[in-house]
Amino acid sequence: MPLVQISIAEGRSDAEIRSLMAEVHEAVVRAIDAPPASVRVLINQVPTTQWLSGGETLAEKAAAR
Structure with missing residues (x-):
């Protein structure tokens, strides 16, 4: 079962x-060639205040724009 x-x-x-x-x-x-019923896809939505990239959160980067 692919996840x-x-x-x-x-x-x-x-x-x-x-x-x-x-x-x-x-x-x-x-x-x-997986059976369609066996495939699972999960999306985790992360708050932009909890995602750091290049030493800044995504929220900080957006605010600086």
Whole structure:
């Protein structure tokens, strides 16, 4: 049973998240010939205040723009 976990910064719409999940699901099915019912896709939305990149949180980077 393939399980794909994706961490992504908060801020995407439900429709965008749903589209991402569907695309990843189909990619796994195609790539390894997995039965569609066996593929699991989990999305973890991380607050931008809890995601550090280059020494700054994503929230800090957005505020500086």
